[in-house]
Amino acid sequence: MADIYDNVIELARRRGFVWPSSECYGSVAGFIDYGPLGAMLKRKIENLWRNFYIIQEGYYEIEAPTIGVESIYIASGHVKGFADKMCQCPHCKEYHRADHIAEEHGTPGADALSIEGLKDCIAGLPCPSCGESMGEVEVFHFNLMFKTGIGPGAQRTGYLRPETAQGIFTDFNRLSRFYREKLPFGAVQIGKSYRNEISPRQGMIRLREFTQAEAEIFIHPEHKTHPAFSRYADYVIPLWGQTQQMAGDAPVTTSMRGAVDSGLVANEYVAYYIALTHEILMSVGIRPDRLRFRQHLPTECAHYALDCWDAEIYSERFGWVETVGIADRTDYDLKAHAAESGDAFTVFIPFTEVRTEERRRILPDMGALGPKYRGKAKAIADALSSAEPTEKGATVVVDGKEYFIPSELFEIREETVEVRGEEIMPHVIEPSYGIDRILYCALEHAYDEEEVEGEIRRILHFPPPIAPVQVAVFPLVNRDGLEGIARSVTEDLTTHNILTQYDDNGAIGRRYRRQDEIGTPYAITVDYDTLEDHTATLRDRDSMEQVRIPTDALYATLEGLISGRTRFADLKNEE
Ligand code: GAP
Numbered sequence: 166m167a168d169i170y171d172n173v174i175e176l177a178r179r180r181g182f183v184w185p186s187s188e189c190y191g192s193v194a195g196f197i198d199y200g201p202l203g204a205m206l207k208r209k210i211e212n213l214w215r216n217f218y219i220i221q222e223g224y225y226e227i228e229a230p231t232i233g234v235e236s237i238y239i240a241s242g243h244v245k246g247f248a249d250k251m252c253q254c255p256h257c258k259e260y261h262r263a264d265h266i267a268e269e270h271g272t273p274g275a276d277a278l279s280i281e282g283l284k285d286c287i288a289g290l291p292c293p294s295c296g297e298s299m300g301e302v303e304v305f306h307f308n309l310m311f312k313t314g315i316g317p318g319a320q321r322t323g324y325l326r327p328e329t330a331q332g333i334f335t336d337f338n339r340l341s342r343f344y345r346e347k348l349p350f351g352a353v354q355i356g357k358s359y360r361n362e363i364s365p366r367q368g369m370i371r372l373r374e375f376t377q378a379e380a381e382i383f384i385h386p387e388h389k390t391h392p393a394f395s396r397y398a399d400y401v402i403p404l405w406g407q408t409q410q411m412a413g414d415a416p417v418t419t420s421m422r423g424a425v426d427s428g429l430v431a432n433e434y435v436a437y438y439i440a441l442t443h444e445i446l447m448s449v450g451i452r453p454d455r456l457r458f459r460q461h462l463p464t465e466c467a468h469y470a471l472d473c474w475d476a477e478i479y480s481e482r483f484g485w486v487e488t489v490g491i492a493d494r495t496d497y498d499l500k501a502h503a504a505e506s507g508d509a510f511t512v513f514i515p516f517t518e519v520r521t522e523e524r525r526r527i528l529p530d531m532g533a534l535g536p537k538y539r540g541k542a543k544a545i546a547d548a549l550s551s552a553e554p555t556e557k558g559a560t561v562v563v564d565g566k567e568y569f570i571p572s573e574l575f576e577i578r579e580e581t582v583e584v585r586g587e588e589i590m591p592h593v594i595e596p597s598y599g600i601d602r603i604l605y606c607a608l609e610h611a612y613d614e615e616e617v618e619g620e621i622r623r624i625l626h627f628p629p630p631i632a633p634v635q636v637a638v639f640p641l642v643n644r645d646g647l648e649g650i651a652r653s654v655t656e657d658l659t660t661h662n663i664l665t666q667y668d669d670n671g672a673i674g675r676r677y678r679r680q681d682e683i684g685t686p687y688a689i690t691v692d693y694d695t696l697e698d699h700t701a702t703l704r705d706r707d708s709m710e711q712v713r714i715p716t717d718a719l720y721a722t723l724e725g726l727i728s729g730r731t732r733f734a735d736l737k738n739e740e
C-alpha cells in the first residue's frame with residue numbers, strides 16, 4: 166500500500182471528514198475543520214467516552230469557560246512554567262522546537278534537556294525548513310498559552326485554557342457539595358483546549374486548538390483502592406514500566422491485579438483507568454497490537470505525580486503517539502488553588518466513631534485588652550487563639566508587628582472536646598484524553614484497501630457504534646415502487662435514531678463503494694423480490710456477505726448488529 170497517511174488524508178478531505186481550516190484565506194498550521202462526517206465521528210467517539218465515564222463510572226460532566234482569569238494559571242503553574250524550548254533559524258527565520266530537532270537527529274528524550282544542553286545538542290544541525298546549518302543558535306523558552314484581555318481596555322488578563330482540567334479544580338468546593346462531601350467523587354469535561362504550539366507540522370496530531378476529554382477523580386489520599394476494582398482486576402494487557410524501558414526489555418503482560426500487587430502500577434485507581442482506557446480505545450477500533458501503555462520515565466514525570474502512564478498508539482506516519490495520559494497527581498492542584506485563592510479545597514470526612522481530644526483554649530480578657538490595645542484588640546485576641554503561651558505570656562504578630570501579651574490578660578482552659586471528623590485534601594487521579602489524536606489513529610487503523618473485480622475498494626472498518634453513517638438504503642432502481650419502499654425503510658430507521666443515508670444515484674456497486682469508504686457498516690437494497698416477499702438485502706461492509714431480512718424486521722436486526730448483540734455471521738447461519 167502507498168503511504169497510508171496520504172491515502173487516509175486524501176479520503177478524509179474528499180469525503181468530508183477533515184479539512185484545513187479557513188482554506189479560502191490560506192490555512193494556518195495547527196487548526197482544522199471537521200466536515201460533516203468528521204464532526205459526526207468525533208461526536209460518536211466523545212459519546213462513547215461519556216458512556217464509560219458518566220454512565221459506567223457515575224462522574225457527571227461540567228462545562229466551564231474556555232477563557233480563564235490569570236489567577237487560575239498562576240496557581241496551576243502554567244504562567245510560569247508552561248513553555249517549550251524554541252530556537253529560530255538564522256537563515257529562513259522559521260521558529261522550531263529545539264527538542265524536536267534534537268530528537269529527529271538521534272537524541273531521545275530531548276525535552277528533558279536544559280536550555281544549555283539543548284543548545285549544545287542542536288549546534289550545527291540543519292534547519293528542518295531550509296536545510297541550512299543553524300550554527301550556534303540560541304535556545305529560549307516560549308510560553309504556549311494564548312493570552313487575551315477580558316473586558317474593554319483589557320482590564321483583566323485572561324488565557325485560553327491549555328487544558329480542561331483547571332475548570333474542574335476551580336469548581337472543587339461546589340462539586341464536593343454536589344456529591345454531599347463523600348469521597349471518592351469525580352467530574353469530567355469535554356471541550357476545546359488551546360496551545361500556541363511552536364511549529365505544528367504533524368497534521369491532526371499537534372494542533373493549536375484541540376479537544377480534550379478529561380476526568381478528575383478526587384479520592385482519599387490514604388485509600389487508593391477502587392471500589393469497583395474487580396471489574397478490571399483480571400483484565401490482561403502489556404504494560405511497559407520504567408524498569409523494563411530502562412533495561413531495554415519488552416512490556417510485561419499482566420492482569421491489573423498483578424500490576425498493582427507487583428508494584429508496577431502505583432495503585433488500583435491508576436490500574437483501573439489504564440484498563441478502562443484500553444477498553445475505550447478497543448471500542449473505537451484501535452488495533453490491540455498497535456497500542457501500548459508506557460510509564461513515564463523519572464525524567465518525564467512531573468515532580469508531584471506519584472505515577473503516570475501514557476496510552477500510545479502506533480501510527481504508520483508518526484510512530485508511537487501519546488493519546489491519553491493517566492496520572493496520580495496527588496494533592497498538587499488542590500493545594501496550589503488553595504494557596505492562590507485562600508479557599509479551603511478540603512472535604513470533611515467523619516470518623517467512624519466520635520473521638521475525644523484534650524484541647525487547650527486561650528480565652529482573651531477583652532475587658533483588659535480593649536483599653537490597652539484599642540483598635541488592635543480584636544486582632545490580638547484572634548491571634549492569641551493560636552499562640553504558644555509561656556508562664557509569663559504570649560507573643561503574637563498583628564499587621565507585621567510583634568506584641569507581648571502578659572498572662573494576666575488571658576485565661577488558658579484545658580478542655581475535653583468531641584471530634585467528629587477531619588478536613589482532608591483529596592488526591593486527584595486524572596485520565597486525560599486527546600480526542601483529535603484518537604480520531605486520527607482510529608481513521609488510520611480503520612483504513613484498508615483491496616482489489617475487487619479489478620477495482621480498488623477503499624474501506625474504513627469502523628466499529629458500527631462509531632461509524633458516522635450506520636446504514637445506507639438503496640432502491641435497486643428508481644421506479645416501480647422500489648423507491649417508495651426504500652424511503653419508508655429509511656424513515657423507519659431514522660425514527661429509531663439510526664443515522665441512515667438514502668442513495669439512489671448510480672450503479673449498486675458504486676453505491677456500495679461510496680459507503681465502504683466512509684465506513685458505513687450495513688447497506689440495505691430494496692429490489693424486485695421485495696415487491697413479492699417483503700424482504701430486502703442486508704449487506705455487511707467487512708465481509709461483503711448478504712442476507713435477506715423481512716423489511717419489518719430490519720430495525721430490530723440492525724439494532725442488534727450495531728449494539729454488538731448480534732453478529733452478521735449468525736444471521737448468515739440462520740438463513
Ligand atoms: N491535564 C493534563 C494534560 O493536559 P497533556 O499530556 O498535556 O495532559 C493530554 O494532554 C492529552 O491531550 C495528550 O495525551 C494528547 O492526546 C492531547 N494533546 C495535548 N496537546 C495536544 C496538541 N497540541 N494537539 C492535539 N492533542 C494534544
